[in-house]
Amino acid sequence: MTTLPDPARFAHVTDWVFDLDNTLYPHHSNLFAQIDVKMTAYVGELLTLPRDEARKLQKELYLEYGTTLNGLMTRHGIDPDDFLEKVHDIDYSWLVPDPVLGAAIRQLPGRKFIFTNGDRRHAERTARQLGILEHFDAIFDIVAAGLNPKPARQTYERFAELHAVTGHNAVMFEDLARNLAVPKSLGMTTVLVVPRNFEPTFSEIWERDPANEDDVDFVTDDLASFLTAIVEVPA
Incomplete structure (x- = not known):
């Protein structure tokens, strides 16, 4: 499904913001x-x-x-x-370390954030199991958000103020389109991460967001390949 991006579309980005669950790890891992x-x-x-x-x-x-x-x-x-x-008292061993994703995140120019409706401990355990924790500058969790979850506008504004993130210099990666509406309005580039070979099952229909299609700039079902394409220099 992934259409690899033109790196020029991301040349202005200095802040890379990632949701955690079903974004930094694949949906099929079932974590x-x-x-x-x-x-x-x-x-x-x-x-x-x-x-x-x-x-x-x-x-x-x-x-x-x-x-x-x-x-x-x-x-x-x-x-x-x-x-x-x-x-969050769960078995993280289900997650398979992803060195390709880690290498891609490491090479992104600028700061990298995890922005999650989960808590910090869950984010750290997940990212550590994936082998990517060390590549992030900060984690903004539900506690940092004052327990006010995405997609509340004030939560994104709180994140942006805390970390001095300017919308037009940032990109946000999310698995729910509704959570990209506010970032889009703040000037961020938006990327929707969907399951591999995406064919929604009945159980997933309730969390789809057809009303937010205009808030999505890019769609990918392979985050590692998408990020790698951004930083690759043509031979």
């Missing part, structure tokens, strides 16, 4: 699926619901509040630290 199961279990235990009802409510909270955490805090006043600790 986030473990978190998803943990979140469903958390909702079920909190509200004494059977699994099917807990999962339905979890997805409703996600769609209405941006994250399950934000919804549970708003409706039920839960302790965010307890939630984050329990849902």
